[in-house]
Amino acid sequence: MKRFLLRTFTFITILIHLVIFYFWIFDWTKLVTNVGLSVWGGSILLGAMLYYIGRGKSKRFILLTTLMTIFLATMALFIEMITTSMP
Template sequence: MLDKRLAIVSIPLIAVHFTILYFWIFDWGNLTTDLGLISWGGSILLGMIIYFAYLNCNCTMKNEGFLIKILFGSTLMTIILCVLTIMIEWISNSMP
């Protein structure tokens, strides 16, 4: 039962991660709003929680391994985007 609930939450979360990637590449201004930053941080936190919940449950879904890998990859991608953003902001603010 838990594995079905995790899958129901994981699939939209992966879509949110790829939406964040889209906005990061094409429309940066939407991610710097309050709603954008909250959704960015919340999706990273929720992705980590769901990933560790997958690791701790005895899931019996056939495609569980594939979904875990996609979830881990999209969460990692979102974290890397966050680190790159902080680096870009720090570098551009330190310029004279």
């Protein structure tokens, strides 16, 4: 049962990370809403928790997608900082 729940949460988290990646590229305005930012932050926290709990191949996949999501968040903040500092 524990293994099934771990796989289910891992699959859902990876799916959320891929949806965030899709929205970051094609429709970033949905990510900067309150709900979008909450889902973004929550998926990073859930991915980190699943990485420490997980094992096997799923552990590597969750690490890669979580790092990708953190990178996208960092780039979004960097882009926002650059564009707001322009006159």
